[in-house]
Amino acid sequence: MNSKQIKSEKSLYFICSKYGYNSLFRSTLPLSILRRSPFFAIIFFLIVSATMAVAGNSVVVAADHLPGVTQPYENLIAAADVQSSDDLEGGNGLYSDDLYGDEYIKTPDQSVADPLYWFNYAIFSFNDKLYFWVLKPVARGYRFITPDPLRAGLRNFFHNSLFPLRFVNNLLQGKGDQAVSEVKSFVINTVGGGLGFATPAQYVFGINTYNEDMGQTFGSYSVKEGFYLVLPLMGPSTLRDTVGSVGDFFLSPMTYIESTELAVGLGTLDRINDVSFRIGDYEALKKAALDPYISIKDAYIQMRRKQIQE
């Protein structure tokens, strides 16, 4: 069948994506000096990542031990967990069947701390309004006036253009076979697919692409998440993934477009085009949740852990 799709398409993408918001990141941060000079860019990135590698994990450790730094609930929960563990065998006795294994029984070690809860919550509310008031209506109008093949083509084009990012991160994670697939896909789609608007590499040759980013690369080196962060425009992240996205920024070709107008324009188009494919997903997730903030936090963490594990 011919419905082989590029594996980048995520339904949680708007809320949880790495790439989608990079485009806005790219266009909103005043990093023009860094953009002009790759040398400074590399130095800057090395410093940031080194700092994070050292500090990132110790922040978590510190956060676990300082009262008041973590959410006040954490200690209570830990206590309640211990207390109620006897009850587990109670009821009709079925709970002791570890159906869900140890998989989602979160110990303090497994869950990601949220020391900036109030800040994060404010940004979360802001992003929510931004989606309903701006992003969604714009993406809807855009979907209405733009033919489907063009939207798909643009999505393919932007995906293809992020080849350097995927390639480097596949290499950094020692995934040689995947890096080779990336090269093949990039060459075939760029040449045979008109700069990547069509995807003969996927449709005809069945070559996959593999979304790997800096955050995942750090994760594969056993760097912990640090703590949870919600970023304006970009959505859920963690300390590790935020630092990673700085690295990704420099691996995105659009960073090196000279004209700021063009860079901003393309970044916005990428984002709107992307959202136009997943209108309704965020709404459904929110509707199903009892606490949307926690639901989205957990979804992001679970999704990233799965990606790193793969």
Added chain:
Amino acid sequence: MKKIMTVLLGILLLTPAVPKAADLEPEIVLRNGVNAIISVLNDPAFASANQKDARKELLFNKAESVFDFNEFSRGALGRNWGRFSENQRTEFIKHFSRLIANTYIAKIDDENFEDLKITYTKTEMLDATKSGIERADIATDVFHNKVMTPVNYRMMKKKGGEWKIYDVKIEGVSLVGNYREQYRTRFNDSPDKIIQEIKEKISQ
């Protein structure tokens, strides 16, 4: 170049999918369950607006036969399950299954299902639990509206029972695990309050 591509594409499309040597039992049960749901969605008898409620009920019944909402609820409540009385549990299961079904059925209802395609990529038998409940993980790729979403189903079979779904993971995000995380901090809320909250959520 274009010609070659067309020919290659043609060959690709004409090649029938290679049938697997032996489909595992849970996968067959899942396929049947999912197909039953899709056939309701595609049934023109239910397409008109005044049939919407009837269709919703039918979809819920079909879902109930493959999903074990009992285990869903237990898993979602996590440690809080122990605080619920027998009656409260029944109440919770009743409303919680409605909440999940409503969310997804509502989403399904305003979408076009002509280009829906599901491929079953991998079925893996997991270790049985201590008390001998068999478990399986079934990986699928769902293609819809030009978007591919990986969906994994967790299925289990109790002794003398049937294979049922006890968790769904969409892009690696476990539905049960997500609710469990939301309920994790609710140990001070009474079971009645938790049930009431779901009722309100449904009526919204």
